[in-house]
Amino acid sequence: MAPTRRDFLTSAASAAALVGISSRASATSTVDALAALAPSDAAIAAAEPNVRELATLALDAAKSAGADYADVRFVRNRSQNLSTREQRVSGISDSETYGFGVRTLVNGAWGFAASRDLTKEEVARVAKQAVAQARANRSALVRPVVLAPAPAANGTWKSPIEIDPFSVAIEDKVALLLAANQAALAVKGARFVSSSMFFLREEKTFASTDGSFTVQTIYRTQPAMTVTAVASGDFATRESNDVAPRGLGYEHVRDAKLVENAAKWASDAVEKLSAKSVDVGRYDLVLHPSHLWLTIHESVAHPTELDRAMGYEANYAGTSFVAPPEKVLGILKYGSALMNIRGDRTQHGSLSACGWDDEGVKPEDFDIITKGTFVDYHTTREQAPWLDWYYKKLGRPTRSHGCSYAQTWAAVQFQRMPNVSLLPGDKDIGWEDLISATDRGIAIIGDGSFSIDQQRYNAQFGGQVFYEIKGGKIVGMLKDVAYQMKTPDFWASLDMIGGPKSYYLGGAFGDAKGQPVQVNAVSHGAPVTRFRNVNVINTGRTG
Amino acid sequence: MTLRSLALSARYLSREECTAIAKRTLSFATADETRVLITSTSLANTRFAVNQISTGGDSFDSVVTVISKFGKRSGASSTNQLDDDGLRAAVQMSERVAKLSPEDPEAMPELGPQTYREGVNWSDVTASQDPATRATAVKKIADPAKSAGLVSTGFMEAITNAQAVANNKGLFAYNRSTASVLTTTVRTADGTGSGWAGATHHDWSKIDPAALGGRATQKAKTSVNAVAIEPGRYTVVFEPTAVGNLVQFIARAFNARAADEGRSFFSLPGGKNKLGQKVVDERVTIVSDPFDPDVASAPFAGDGLPTQRVVWIEKGVVKNLDYDRYWAQKQGRAPTGASSAIRMSGGTASLDDLIRSTTRGLLVTRFWYLRPVDQRTILYTGLTRDGTFLIENGKITKPVKNLRFNDSPIFMLNNLEAMGIPERVSASEGGEPGQAIMVPPIKVRDFNFTSLSDAV
Numbered sequence: 001m002a003p004t005r006r007d008f009l010t011s012a013a014s015a016a017a018l019v020g021i022s023s024r025a026s027a028t029s030t031v032d033a034l035a036a037l038a039p040s041d042a043a044i045a046a047a048e049p050n051v052r053e054l055a056t057l058a059l060d061a062a063k064s065a066g067a068d069y070a071d072v073r074f075v076r077n078r079s080q081n082l083s084t085r086e087q088r089v090s091g092i093s094d095s096e097t098y099g100f101g102v103r104t105l106v107n108g109a110w111g112f113a114a115s116r117d118l119t120k121e122e123v124a125r126v127a128k129q130a131v132a133q134a135r136a137n138r139s140a141l142v143r144p145v146v147l148a149p150a151p152a153a154n155g156t157w158k159s160p161i162e163i164d165p166f167s168v169a170i171e172d173k174v175a176l177l178l179a180a181n182q183a184a185l186a187v188k189g190a191r192f193v194s195s196s197m198f199f200l201r202e203e204k205t206f207a208s209t210d211g212s213f214t215v216q217t218i219y220r221t222q223p224a225m226t227v228t229a230v231a232s233g234d235f236a237t238r239e240s241n242d243v244a245p246r247g248l249g250y251e252h253v254r255d256a257k258l259v260e261n262a263a264k265w266a267s268d269a270v271e272k273l274s275a276k277s278v279d280v281g282r283y284d285l286v287l288h289p290s291h292l293w294l295t296i297h298e299s300v301a302h303p304t305e306l307d308r309a310m311g312y313e314a315n316y317a318g319t320s321f322v323a324p325p326e327k328v329l330g331i332l333k334y335g336s337a338l339m340n341i342r343g344d345r346t347q348h349g350s351l352s353a354c355g356w357d358d359e360g361v362k363p364e365d366f367d368i369i370t371k372g373t374f375v376d377y378h379t380t381r382e383q384a385p386w387l388d389w390y391y392k393k394l395g396r397p398t399r400s401h402g403c404s405y406a407q408t409w410a411a412v413q414f415q416r417m418p419n420v421s422l423l424p425g426d427k428d429i430g431w432e433d434l435i436s437a438t439d440r441g442i443a444i445i446g447d448g449s450f451s452i453d454q455q456r457y458n459a460q461f462g463g464q465v466f467y468e469i470k471g472g473k474i475v476g477m478l479k480d481v482a483y484q485m486k487t488p489d490f491w492a493s494l495d496m497i498g499g500p501k502s503y504y505l506g507g508a509f510g511d512a513k514g515q516p517v518q519v520n521a522v523s524h525g526a527p528v529t530r531f532r533n534v535n536v537i538n539t540g541r542t543g
Numbered sequence: 544m545t546l547r548s549l550a551l552s553a554r555y556l557s558r559e560e561c562t563a564i565a566k567r568t569l570s571f572a573t574a575d576e577t578r579v580l581i582t583s584t585s586l587a588n589t590r591f592a593v594n595q596i597s598t599g600g601d602s603f604d605s606v607v608t609v610i611s612k613f614g615k616r617s618g619a620s621s622t623n624q625l626d627d628d629g630l631r632a633a634v635q636m637s638e639r640v641a642k643l644s645p646e647d648p649e650a651m652p653e654l655g656p657q658t659y660r661e662g663v664n665w666s667d668v669t670a671s672q673d674p675a676t677r678a679t680a681v682k683k684i685a686d687p688a689k690s691a692g693l694v695s696t697g698f699m700e701a702i703t704n705a706q707a708v709a710n711n712k713g714l715f716a717y718n719r720s721t722a723s724v725l726t727t728t729v730r731t732a733d734g735t736g737s738g739w740a741g742a743t744h745h746d747w748s749k750i751d752p753a754a755l756g757g758r759a760t761q762k763a764k765t766s767v768n769a770v771a772i773e774p775g776r777y778t779v780v781f782e783p784t785a786v787g788n789l790v791q792f793i794a795r796a797f798n799a800r801a802a803d804e805g806r807s808f809f810s811l812p813g814g815k816n817k818l819g820q821k822v823v824d825e826r827v828t829i830v831s832d833p834f835d836p837d838v839a840s841a842p843f844a845g846d847g848l849p850t851q852r853v854v855w856i857e858k859g860v861v862k863n864l865d866y867d868r869y870w871a872q873k874q875g876r877a878p879t880g881a882s883s884a885i886r887m888s889g890g891t892a893s894l895d896d897l898i899r900s901t902t903r904g905l906l907v908t909r910f911w912y913l914r915p916v917d918q919r920t921i922l923y924t925g926l927t928r929d930g931t932f933l934i935e936n937g938k939i940t941k942p943v944k945n946l947r948f949n950d951s952p953i954f955m956l957n958n959l960e961a962m963g964i965p966e967r968v969s970a971s972e973g974g975e976p977g978q979a980i981m982v983p984p985i986k987v988r989d990f991n992f993t994s995l996s997d998a999v
Binding site: 315 | 601681912
């Protein structure tokens with residue numbers, strides 16, 4: 001489905017463990033915790049002879065129990081979460097979880113089982129259990145699964161980090177957060193501030209009966225802040241979501257300039273209290289990429305997931321208006337000719353970047369929308385054959401785009417969106433150019449409230465900061481702004497697009513889909529943009 | 544080997560195992576105070592789509608979280624490696640983090656031994672649910688759907704969980720629990736009709752797959768070719784699921800500290816809150832009771848505090864807000880613990896009675912993509928989904944297109960016309976068991992729909 005779940009952003013497992021007790025055992029261990037200053041990495045994990053040995057054992061056990069295909073993932077996740085509030089530390093936790101999951105295909109039916117117990121006996125038991133699952137599932141099978149061919153993958157991959165976040169002292173991290181809080185509270189009217197840092201290192205070893213064996217080390221980093229200004233009987237908040245989470249190391253925290261930005265975020269919160277409440281009506285919207293990434297996520301990236309289009313997510317995430325494939329591929333007019341959308345898992349520092357996906361496929365960059373026309377879906381090895389007729393027509397091989405992903409060792413992998421981004425235009429157009437070209441409009445920075453229907457037609461988006469544009473100039477701040485839109489109409493109204501210099505990569509950790517819900521981390525890039533004549537509502541008190 | 548022989552009861556840690564793990568963990572501790580949280584969980588699920596099982600899986604994990612305190616400094620660490628090396632490493636990491644952390648002026652001392660009631664949220668039937676049981680349940684929905692030319696999709700999950708809290712002051716709490724859920728969406732083959740039904744309970748035997756499939760099928764058939772209506776304010780009959788979707792947001796806003804700090808619906812100017820004030824219709828009472836067999840929850844919280852029956856709203860008046868131990872002490876009140884499960888009062892009417900009493904209005908099955916718009920009023924936006932109908936002169940006359948609303952459950956419960964008999968509902972959008980919620984169907988006036996959606 002969709003929702004980048006806000007509550008997940010400031011981090012998941014460790015926070016939940018601190019607060020108490022989650023029915024979903026979420027994470028964690030500290031096997032190498034004391035080696036924190038000299039963290040292990042993928043090379044070391046790969047060198048652990050027992051992982052390769054256990055992987056072979058799992059695949060052999062699955063095959064001898066009758067699996068036609070099997071894969072196994074060993075995943076060790078280390079996460080650290082620091083949170084502060086005003087001048088106190090509200091929580092610090094450092095956690096690790098290690099386990100493995102085996103997926104099997106028996107006569108075209110999937111089975112999956114997972115465990116935290118890394119003994120030979122348990123690996124064999126779990127592999128057999130996954131085969132038994134597949135056999136049970138076969139009783140309700142109509143159309144057997146067929147996998148698109150994929151070359152065997154072998155090698156290692158690591159996120160392009162400069163500074164390992166687990167090598168930075170906790171004192172330094174806390175000092176930075178408290179200094180940023182102080183800078184926020186120094187702004188008159190700013191009453192509350194919370195800030196946090198979240199770091200993840202995922203060491204993942206994948207092996208399959210197709211001969212793949214890959215070892216990857218993936219890092220993710222997010223600094224965040226929320227400032228609340230309070231006046232009598234009223235309050236306003238500003239979230240720091242113009243600083244996006246990234247697949248980078250501690251250098252991303254350094255570059256976020258939290259202390260410098262805190263004062264600006266606090267001033268925004270205070271200014272919101274006295275901002276003019278918006279008049280409802282149609283406006284031209286000048287959208288910053290720190291805002292538009294979420295609109296792309298909801299109205300472009302989700303509806304172009306092939307499992308949704310084929311009805312596989314109808315019970316929760318929903319289906320898609322971009323369906324059925326034979327009536328929309330190469331045909332559906334999605335938006336204006338300025339709209340070029342690409343899927344990738346290669347952008348530097350993006351959340352989806354990896355060497356191979358969770359079924360050993362090396363991801364490729366692929367076009368989803370070209371000059372406003374829909375041309376392709378996101379796929380896995382199971383899904384690519386569903387579009388065989390289309391790829392044959394185009395003279396292209398039927399192969400997965402590398403979109404298989406599982407949130408942890410305990411969850412089965414399935415199709416998840418890669419980075420899905422709006423490509424910039426050729427001309428060197430920037431934010432100021434769009435504002436000066438706009439006579440009556442609203443400029444929006446940062447993402448806010450968001451909601452979209454289960455087929456991705458009707459959506460409503462808020463933001464963090466809104467400015468009224470009159471006669472090509474910003475004349476003041478607005479509040480209570482949200483725009484309502486119908487996806488193809490909205491994208492058809494895109495009439496100005498920024499150049500490469502205005503391109504920015506937003507994103508989130510909490511892209512949710514599947515049952516049980518799994519979260520995926522993705523980035524969405526965009527330049528600055530203008531959309532004409534969009535319906536704006538006032539979200540202030542109506543009752 | 545037969546399937547049955549593999550169908551062992553789900554794994555979880557027993558009281559004795561948790562006692563032993565807690566004791567071992569505490570034996571490695573050197574901090575002034577140490578708390579150990581243990582959670583062990585078996586998850587087992589089956590998904591189906593396009594009338595066949597699409598995936599399924601099971602997993603088992605056990606996690607130990609250590610919280611260490613030196614004076615007012617604290618840290619935490621978790622591990623799922625439960626041998627001595629793993630537990631010792633977790634304790635050492637937690638203590639290292641604690642020593643590095645600044646003093647927390649709001650630090651609270653650990654609780655001493657407490658008395659707990661036995662939890663009532665366990666079911667043997669749920670704990671022994673196996674893949675074959677789930678496959679049989681799927682066929683009870685998918686086979687009739689397929690015969691009728693319809694497309695069924697759905698999700699079933701059984702969760703078996705044990706949790707324990709222990710500390711070095713002698714506190715020990717243990718509870719085992721189960722949860723199960725089944726939700727299904729049935730659509731017409733051409734995608735012009737869609738119906739949903741779902742149920743959740745800690746006892747799987749209380750869930751009837753064939754009946755849920757029948758309800759979703761009925762809605763799919765009758766929702767074909769929905770007509771457009773003008774957005775605006777409507778009298779609405781909400782099915783219990785839709786009521787649960789919205790009322791849970793009131794429960795999430797009960798935090799006393801946010802209220803006292805002026806950043807909540809429950810705030811009043813001058814650092815005061817709405818305790819004692821009437822905020823919704825006087826027929827509305829909202830209670831959490833961990834030992835209510837219909838909406839049971841754990842007998843203790845993560846800090847070891849025993850949970851208890853709390854009346855949040857009584858006859859429309861705010862009776863309690865959620866005070867944690869620190870804020871309760873600061874404000875001179877008893878800690879309540881958060882609302883883990885909720886039961887809302889109801890009436891004696893059936894859903895049909897509510898429909899029959901409506902001259903013109905809408906019937907809403909459930910909501911989707913609910914997101915906060917304004918915390919000051921608990922204002923949310925979202926859309927209707929999988930069964931939205933027009934009521935005219937006491938009868939459902941036609942399906943209508945889905946609608947987006949911008950409204951607050953507070954306003955909704957002030958505009959209350961009538962309530963029916965409360966039911967346990969699956970109110971989590973993701974179809975997981977979620978928070979235990981028991982709410983009635985209700986009829987309200989002037990619910991604010993702001994736009995139409997073409998989504999089916």
